[in-house]
Amino acid sequence: MDAFFASVEVRRRPELAGKPVIVGGTGNRGVVTSATYEARAYGVHSAMPTSRALRLCPTATVLPGDLALYGEVSRSVMALFRSITPLVEPLSLDEAFLDVSGAGRRLGDPVAIAEYIRARVFDEQGITCSVGVAPSKFVAKLASTRSKPDGLLVVRPAEVMEFLHPLPVGALWGVGAKTEEVLLRLGLRTVGDLAHVPVRTLQRAVGPAAGAHLHELAWGRDPRRVVPDEPDRSTGAEETFGTDVDDPAVVHRELLHLAERTAGRLRSTGVLARTVTLKVRFADFTTITRSRTLKVPTDVGQELYDTARALYDALGLERARIRLVGVRAEGLVDADGTARQLELGAREHGRRDAELAADRASRRFGAGAVRPATLLTRRSVPGAGPAGGPGTRR
DNA sequence: TCTGGGGTCCTGTAACCT
């Protein structure tokens, strides 16, 4: 999809069509997550602090975003893709790889399929998308980027080199700011330059794996298949405070909140986590992580919290100024295939049953209907909150 | 100017096991 979040907002509010619109954090520490092409004309792009974006483009409308709505649109679009081929690999909410090598008889050649997709997405969702058609995932991805917005670019097998080699190294998928800097220092400006440098040189510069990988990509070689339905490897939640925090009690409460959120997601997807990772970002933006692997995988918020809090307390911070904390669950295993460890003397109905009951209450009465008492604030007492706040849901 | 939140993958080091 082109400028996905922003496009969905414009569809919802047609009076914004043709105007600069920014979706992103509206607080003092927000960043841009999506911007219409009208806003991009002012130099606005995603990941830029909203404050800077507004300085560049003061007339822009800034909207907080509505992930639930974008998720709905995403599901509809992915369903359309799956009606074309079962080989759909979603890359994010707004993009996916489709292997259409088997769909030709029914729907025509890949170019016809691409046009069909673009038309259907526009008819059904009222937003535009761009499609790259190529013999490999990586070239298709670059082609779709090149064709944005509202475009279609076909790179046939014989055209891959002439398409690839003039591109700047930074255009390659996997080459970010740091790697680009290293490559430019070596005098490598284009993908063609990259292709003609010995692999060993590349590997010395950016590491053995990345070096070999880049060399292959520079010659258009990308054997990765389109794989549908890969299970997540980790899930987590993190939050940047509105202003830096040095009160351990505030950090502890946030950790509980994040642990509950993460555990809820584990339960809703039917997986257990073996490893808990704590993330702390300090006022100066340095970031550390600490992790611990559990004896028994879990999906219980209280256990994630206990672990995260122990990791935090072990840091022995003396009122350090904290900007962000996060809790992440890794080493995910299928809950069905994992027998729960029976502990000697453990109560039959424990914390897990309480959290499952809270899940059911949340499904009926809205997110956060039941939660730990320490997470209740005046705002969240039913009836006391602002309209639309969590406490006012029924 | 001031840097979100969701992820994936790679690398170096240390510990541990055989």
Place this chain on the structure above:
DNA sequence: TCTGAGGTTACAGGACCC
């Protein structure tokens, strides 16, 4: 009993993507 080689895993950090 000691030593070393080699593999695996845990942990921390960092680059990158949308």
